[in-house]
Amino acid sequence: MSKNPFCACSTPVGIGGIAVIRISGDGCGKIIDKMTRIIRSADGVSSFSQMRGYTMALADFFDIETNKVVDRVVLARFEAPHSYTGQEMAEISCHGGNAVKQEILRLLLSNGCDPAGPGEFTKTAFFNGKIDLSSAEAVMDVIAADSQRALMAANTQLNGRLNAKLASTEEQLYKALAIIEMIVEFPEHDDTPENDEEVLKLCNIARGEIDSLCKSFGSGRMLSERMRIALCGLPNSGKSSLLNCLSGYDRAIVTQVPGTTRDTLEVELSIEGIPVTLVDTAGIRKTSDEIEAMGVTRAKKAFEDSDMVLYLVSPDTNLDSVIVQLNELLLGKKADRICILFSKCDSGKNSEEEEIKCACSKLGIRNFISVSAKDEINVDVVKELVVRIFEQEGAFASQIILINARHYEILKEARENLDMAIGALNDGVGVDVASSVIRLALDRIGQITGKTVSAELVDTIFSKFCIGK
DSSP states (O other): OOSSOEEEEOSOSSOEEEEEEEEESTTHHHHHHHHEEEEEETTOOSSGGGSOTTEEEEEEEEOTTTOOEEEEEEEEEEOTTSSSSSSOEEEEEEEEOHHHHHHHHHHHHHTTOEEOOBTHHHHHHHHTTSSOHHHHHHHHHHHHOOSHHHHHHHHHHHTTHHHHHHHHHHHHHHHHHHHHHHHHHOHHHHOOHHHHHHHHHHHHHHHHHHHHHHHTHHHHHHHHHOEEEEEEESTTSSHHHHHHHHHTSOOSOOOSSTTOOOSOEEEEEEETTEEEEEEEOOOOOOOSOHHHHHHHHHHHHHHHHOSEEEEEEOTTOOHHHHHHHHHHHTTTSOGGGEEEEEOOGGGOOOTTHHHHHHHHHHTTOOEEEEOBTTTTBTHHHHHHHHHHHHHTTSOOTTSOOOOOHHHHHHHHHHHHHHHHHHHHHHHTOOHHHHHHHHHHHHHHHHHHHTSSOOHHHHHHHHTTSOBTO
């Protein structure tokens, strides 16, 4: 970390109404004093350093060599240790033009500030005990969130709920270790079945808490990477029309000619607060057309890579063609993630609808909806199903959702450690074996909370942050 005050622009690159430049570190007030003249402040003070913490002032920011004003700015002062970083901090709100931002930063850097590295403000907050590591990592998830649910999940972690949950898990494991220590120190008094059972109970509680978090990662991954929904089916089954209906605008070309869509077409949107990527695909059929055949191959790949499939069946589609295609596509795919949509229901019902439902049910498919993109019939029902499929991954509004892949991999290892401990206790191998793997599980958890994390790993984590955060 920088020994001098460090600075960076915290607002995005480009032109905007205002820009915010952050400075943190002991002595940053003296640097700002040299380059600002207070015009108006709440306390009537004449310099930045005289301002009370958490107050603002209107000031001119000038070049001390030429005495020329660069911009009229608003200064905000934050006192240590009650700032974001735990250090003395300042924020300069200036006009958002590139020239203004660059000139203010140039003057700060030439008068004693260092340039901030990626995530240096949040990393400083972590080292100063202002924020735990899991909450610090959630800062970037909040910034990256592009749906209501993704934001809620990130804020839950930012507000410390994941850290609190893991603290509860750690407590169970430390209690188990305390009992094991008593058994080892005083075997003649404490090595009883009751104590062994208590250690086993505590390990099972901790293992259950970790398992619950791991199970939520399916939904967490969809929130951070988007839930992929593939629109599949035979040619001219209404896939592109449904894509346009769900996205709210004419994104795909729609004609009565089978094979109009020859490539995958992706649209990003939010469905009930869930970030979704809809993938329109070419109609799947055997074809001698080389370009269409490439589109069919991509359609099959989209089917395989999706989190959910909406398979459209038009009124004139027959049973055999549907079942033959689904038998081929379903290899290795969860049938509960597939919904059969009887499309174009405004123009009539498929004469073999009941037979198709019966045959698909035998394949494990349970979801069937009649829809019309033209008249928006049952489109809301499709959206409700998307939410239900999403929540099958264990994510509910009141629950902590694991959204960070690093956390997921670490907790999987901790779960494996506890499985070994529980196995050792059940098999009567001895508490020494259980003790060693319980400590490993605690070490894994500490890599999320920051208690046992290495300096190298901290640097790696914060290197992924944007500059200015």
